[in-house]
Amino acid sequence: MKICYLANNAIPSTVASAIQIVKMCEALSKIDNEVSLICPNSNKIKKNVFNFYNVKTKFNIEKLNSFEKFPLGYKYYIFSIISVIRSLKYKPQIYITRNFFTAFVLILFSKKVIFEIHHDIQIESRITKFLIKFFKVLNNKNIIRIIAISKKVKMHYLETFNLNKNKIIVLPSGSSIKTHSNFENNYSKKLNIGYFGSIYKSRGADIFLNLSKIDKNNNYFMFGDHSKFKNLNFKYSNKNLFLGGYVSYNKIPKLLKKMDIFLMPYSKKVTSGGDVGDISKFTSPLKLFDYLSIGKVILSSKLPVLQEVITENKNVIFIKNYENIYSWKLEIDKISKNLSKRIIISKNNYNLGKSFNLKNRAKKYLENL
Numbered sequence: 001m002k003i004c005y006l007a008n009n010a011i012p013s014t015v016a017s018a019i020q021i022v023k024m025c026e027a028l029s030k031i032d033n034e035v036s037l038i039c040p041n042s043n044k045i046k047k048n049v050f051n052f053y054n055v056k057t058k059f060n061i062e063k064l065n066s067f068e069k070f071p072l073g074y075k076y077y078i079f080s081i082i083s084v085i086r087s088l089k090y091k092p093q094i095y096i097t098r099n100f101f102t103a104f105v106l107i108l109f110s111k112k113v114i115f116e117i118h119h120d121i122q123i124e125s126r127i128t129k130f131l132i133k134f135f136k137v138l139n140n141k142n143i144i145r146i147i148a149i150s151k152k153v154k155m156h157y158l159e160t161f162n163l164n165k166n167k168i169i170v171l172p173s174g175s176s177i178k179t180h181s182n183f184e185n186n187y188s189k190k191l192n193i194g195y196f197g198s199i200y201k202s203r204g205a206d207i208f209l210n211l212s213k214i215d216k217n218n219n220y221f222m223f224g225d226h227s228k229f230k231n232l233n234f235k236y237s238n239k240n241l242f243l244g245g246y247v248s249y250n251k252i253p254k255l256l257k258k259m260d261i262f263l264m265p266y267s268k269k270v271t272s273g274g275d276v277g278d279i280s281k282f283t284s285p286l287k288l289f290d291y292l293s294i295g296k297v298i299l300s301s302k303l304p305v306l307q308e309v310i311t312e313n314k315n316v317i318f319i320k321n322y323e324n325i326y327s328w329k330l331e332i333d334k335i336s337k338n339l340s341k342r343i344i345i346s347k348n349n350y351n352l353g354k355s356f357n358l359k360n361r362a363k364k365y366l367e368n369l
Helices: 016-030 072-090 100-108 126-134 151-161 205-214 249-257 286-294 304-308 325-336 339-354 358-366
Strands: 002-006 034-040 060-064 094-097 113-117 143-148 168-170 192-196 219-223 241-245 261-264 297-301 317-319
Touching (some): 034 072, 151 304, 192 249, 205 325, 286 339, 297 339
Parallel strands (some): 002 034, 219 241, 297 317
């Protein structure tokens, strides 16, 4: 099948959504589809996309002008229109997008669209919200399938737009990392505790950094773009904290395997990749599925949406009072002394991770179409 994925993310980039888009294109290619990705050119990272994201099964990528000189909102509208026009030469049978305005333009061209949704409609601009509601875009017959990344997302759109429930299916994020079955649990007293991904306050960066100060018994490793945190190396100069900065996705598996515990210290309000909005009710974080695939212990803020995927004390230790740093310290102390529980959770996560690989997700994407 000929598939064209239209993305408004600059690729390559450091945001999780760009990783997910590229890895989904790879997964769709692996199941014998002819995939083309159209996206804005990245002005920040000048690296080969396939090497940067460790892509083994290649697909066609066309990068267009990102219209950086235009105001933020307008450049997205212009890019969406141009990308749809450019895509016509590929004669795709199905389009995929995560962008509301792009979906609107595609139905104007009477194109078949799979639309993937990661957040509620409120994050969108006033113009986009008007167009989606006035023209009943999601109810249009050319939107042949809607992918919701969580049950909460599905319920939000069913209730808001009165959609046919058979049109929208739930497919959480997944991982392309090969599952890791060797449970190399650390028998020493010091554990390696890891945080990977976007470094915003709402993602718990403050909690993680301050934990490293009060917990001298373990080593703390933070990997992600911390440019928004000024003087980070100066403020947190404790010897048990390693600030790795952003690491390209092709290097992530090796680093993940060196960790004993992963933290997901989300705040009550969780911002999206641009540090805007609130996705705490809807999120399906890519890092969770990477953590599961490695088969290690996870400690996480107790957000209800995460319980759609992981079960307390089986796959995760939830921190109920998650804005209190000492609640995290208490649970870390407990699990560090309980090797047998670490091994059980690791095995559970390894087995669960196998069911969330992106190749399986790609098959379900296109099932019965």
